[in-house]
Amino acid sequence: MYGFELFWVVIIVLAVIFLGVLLTFVPVMLWISALAAGVRLSIFTLIGMRLRRVIPSRVVNPLIKAHKAGLQVTINQLESHYLAGGNVDRVVNALIAAHRANIELTFERCAAIDLAGRDVLEAVQMSVNPKVIETPFIAGVAMDGIEMKAKARITVRANIERLVGGAGEETIVARVGEGVVSTIGSSDNHKKVLENPDLISQTVLSKGLDAGTAFEILSIDIADVDIGKNIGAELQTEQAEADKKIAQAKAEERRAMAVAQEQEMKAKVEEMRAKVVEAEATVPMAMADALRSGNMGVMDYMNLQNITADTEMRGSIGKMTNENKNTNDK
Known part of the structure; x- marks a missing residue:
């Protein structure tokens, strides 16, 4: 009797262990959740995901979300995107946001944007709610030599068609900065820039700086304009100082040449004096010879x-x- 009871205890324990392992390997609760949400999904499909090393919840939960939002997305599309290393949940959220905003966005393009390393959900949100990019102070010098510093606010909207392969925010900021510098540099007087700062934004905006980028520039507004240094005066001062040093160097060169010539003349005079002394030394001898010879x-x-x-x-x-x-x- 005791052995019979032990046998049934062992059977029950084994059955519990087997059931626990089965429920762990086969996500039955996830399958039930999918059926309750109206998503027709075979239990063998979930088992196949386990065999393909796919976490079923990472695919099934976004599928349920997409089905409830009215999107036509298949389990194979989501699973293939997961196996490619993409973020399935973010892609589905982006598709739902685009669908709600009446933005035409297919699953293939959304998956390609995600695999390219872009935040596709942020891109869709930026298409609905444009983003403002504020540049640092950009310095330019007007034709009168006065330095001007301008800060711009760039309102951009994501261009979903160019997200793959398009340049990012850094390119937009760099191009706008180049446009601001060239516009200030072409101004005859810095006062014109202070009077009409919108001329900078109009000129820069007309250049089509968003070409080849992942954004569409909606507006460029000049937030602040400050006066910097008088670069022209500083350059003239430095040029005058350089000319002064050159003149001093030339004067020093002439002085050195004059000193050298003076030393040369002194040397020649000393040489002539030595010759005179030498000649005078021969006079007594010549006179003595003249006296001896009777010539004097x-x-x-x-x-x-x-x-x-x-x-x-x-x-x-x-x-x-x-x-x-x-x-x-x-």
């Missing part, structure tokens, strides 16, 4: 000495006369 007599020598003494006396008298004249003038 004693009286001739005495007359030469008298002439030399007379010349020196006249030079001393002239020097004293000049000194006395200078003293009287003072």
